[in-house]
Amino acid sequence: MESDSEMVALPLLPTPIESNYRACTIPYRFPSDNPRKATPTEISWIDLFSNSIPSFKERAESDTTVPDAPVRAEKFAKRYAEILEDLKKDPESHGGPPDCILLCRIRELILRELGFRDIFKKVKDEENAKAISLFPEVVRLSDAINDEGKRIENLVRGIFAGNIFDLGSAQLAEVFSKDGMSFLASCQNLVSRPWVIDDLDNFQARWLKKPWKKAVIFVDNSGADIILGILPFAREMLRLGMQVVLAANELPSINDVTYIELAEILSKLKDENGQLMGVDTSNLLIANSGNDLPVIDLARVSQEVAYLSSDADLVILEGMGRGIETNLYAQFKCDSLKIGMVKHPEVAQFLGGRLYDCVIKYNEVQI
Numbered sequence: 001m002e003s004d005s006e007m008v009a010l011p012l013l014p015t016p017i018e019s020n021y022r023a024c025t026i027p028y029r030f031p032s033d034n035p036r037k038a039t040p041t042e043i044s045w046i047d048l049f050s051n052s053i054p055s056f057k058e059r060a061e062s063d064t065t066v067p068d069a070p071v072r073a074e075k076f077a078k079r080y081a082e083i084l085e086d087l088k089k090d091p092e093s094h095g096g097p098p099d100c101i102l103l104c105r106i107r108e109l110i111l112r113e114l115g116f117r118d119i120f121k122k123v124k125d126e127e128n129a130k131a132i133s134l135f136p137e138v139v140r141l142s143d144a145i146n147d148e149g150k151r152i153e154n155l156v157r158g159i160f161a162g163n164i165f166d167l168g169s170a171q172l173a174e175v176f177s178k179d180g181m182s183f184l185a186s187c188q189n190l191v192s193r194p195w196v197i198d199d200l201d202n203f204q205a206r207w208l209k210k211p212w213k214k215a216v217i218f219v220d221n222s223g224a225d226i227i228l229g230i231l232p233f234a235r236e237m238l239r240l241g242m243q244v245v246l247a248a249n250e251l252p253s254i255n256d257v258t259y260i261e262l263a264e265i266l267s268k269l270k271d272e273n274g275q276l277m278g279v280d281t282s283n284l285l286i287a288n289s290g291n292d293l294p295v296i297d298l299a300r301v302s303q304e305v306a307y308l309s310s311d312a313d314l315v316i317l318e319g320m321g322r323g324i325e326t327n328l329y330a331q332f333k334c335d336s337l338k339i340g341m342v343k344h345p346e347v348a349q350f351l352g353g354r355l356y357d358c359v360i361k362y363n364e365v366q367i
Contacts, residue, residue, distance in 0.1 A: 007290055007300040011310045012216075012332045023297035024099045025328040026350050029091070038091045042098055044346055046084050049103045053077050059119040060111065072114040079110050100325050104293045108253060118252035124261070127223030132268055134183060138228045139235065139277045152204050155233045156339070160358045161186035162229025163220060163319055163341045183224045196342065196353025197328075199362035203337060206364055212314040212335065214243040216305070218289060218296060220319025220340070222257040227265060230318060234284065235276050243283045245308045247301075251292035259288040295321040298330065320347065324359055336363045 014020045029039045038046070060066075060073035083094055083106055091097040094106060111119065118124075138158065145151040164186050193200070215237055219230050226248075234244045248259040257265070263286050266276075274281055290302030296317070309315065316337045317323040317330075323338040324347060330336070338361040342348045348355045 005290075005303055008303055008306045010298040010301050010315075011306055012312065012315050012334055013298055014331055014333060017299050021299055021330060023101060023295070023299065023326040023330075025325055026100075026347070028099055029097055035092055035097070036090060038088050042091055043088055045100065045103065046088055046098065048344060048346055049107065050081060050084050053081055056107070056111075056119065059123075060114075060116050062122075063116060063119050065117070065121075066115045069116075072116065076110050076114050076116070080107055083110075100321070101293065101295050101297060104253070104295055104321075108293060120252070120255040124222040124255050124257070127255075128227065128261070128265055131183070131224045131227035132265065134224075135227055135231070135269055136277060138183070139232050142232055142236070143277075149204050149208055151236070152207055153200060155236055156200060156203075156360060157187050157190060158183075158232055159225075159229040159318065159339055160190055160341050162223075162225040162227075164224070164343075164356075183228050186224075191354055191357050195358035195360065196348075196351045197359045197361045200360050202364070203360065203362040206335070206362070211237070211240045211242055212312075214245070214312045215314040215316060216245045216247060216309040216312045217316040217318060218247045218322050219262070220256060220294075220322060222255050222261065225319070226257045226262065227269075231266075231269070231276070235279050238276070238281060238283055239279045241283075243285075245285045245287050245305075245312070247287045247289040247305050247309075249291045249293075250288045250302070253292055254294045256294050259286055262286050293321075294319075295326045298327065320344070323361075324351075328359070328361060332363070333365065335365055337361070 009017050026041070028042045028045060033039050057073045057077040060076055061070045063069045066072060086093045087096055087098050095102060142151060142154055145154055161183055217230060217234065219226055230246070234246065237244050246262060248262045249256050250259065252258055266286065270276055270281060285308060287305045287308050288302050289296070289305050290300070312334060314335045314337065315332050316339065317327045319340045320343050323340040324342065328338050338359065340359055342351065342353055342355060342357045342359060345355055348357060351359070
């Protein structure tokens with residue numbers, strides 16, 4: 001499923017990896033739980049994945065690149081639903097006990113076995129085109145904020161607003177199919193601070209005191225998320241002389257951006273001098289993370305990302321799947337930022353926050 005080349009651990013993780021890192025934030029079960037009986041948490045997460053089947057099936061049915069798409073989409077829905085039911089009856093079946101990585105992986109495997117490579121391609125292309133047309137205005141509004149601290153906060157709010165474009169969330173997929181989403185309205189309508197995890201002030205203070213030298217950002221969705229959220233934020237870092245590595249998926253998964261798509265997006269946004277709205281991009285690199293899921297296990301990344309991140313002094317995990325569901329409590333050898341919007345009720349409940357609450361968790365490493 002992943003890259004042909006050997007996957008390695010992100011060198012920024014503390015060693016030994018086995019005792020210091022696990023790509024799972026919410027424990028679905030504890031050692032004392034009966035291994036043959038699904039826990040209430042496992043059942044609620046299996047139900048969450050089950051609730052997303054209709055929207056995935058609908059996307060698959062309309063995939064014109066696949067012959068007999070409706071028939072194959074029906075097979076996908078049936079097979080995935082059966083496996084989820086099996087996991088409820090016996091959590092040790094199908095490579096379990098389940099966690100969000102396994103539940104995502106099984107879904108992707110079934111789609112790919114049936115010939116579906118990128119069922120969200122059409123909506124990604126449409127949303128990228130819309131977001132590209134809005135990019136200059138979003139950047140101009142940001143650049144017009146003279147106070148650097150307020151500009152950083154505005155850019156962070158932009159990441160949250162962009163992160164709403166997530167078709168892996170059943171509720172958001174429904175909202176989106178009805179009337180789309182306005183990026184600028186989303187910026188205005190974020191839940192009020194303090195957010196459920198709110199380290200914005202500390203992050204701002206550290207940035208203003210002394211910017212980092214090199215940031216590696218594991219990015220999330222296409223459309224407004226990458227183009228109006230992450231890229232203006234990364235551009236500000238570049239403007240201040242930082243190196244920025246944008247690590248994107250190798251293969252498509254839901255509406256996540258791939259590294260090839262990201263390269264195409266950037267080529268459309270840069271001017272003839274290779275600048276991003278007046279900012280030099282020679283210190284901006286796009287990397288293939290080696291990942292093929294909407295969540296990420298940092299013990300398995302591409303050698304390219306491992307090499308490029310070895311001298312980074314800031315790692316950023318963006319989005320609910322990477323930043324919250326799999327890596328919220330991950331420790332690193334350098335400063336880290338986990339940032340994303342809470343789009344599943346189960347995550348909101350675990351964190352003790354509201355649905356569509358925001359998470360910005362900043363950890364500074366004292367050297």
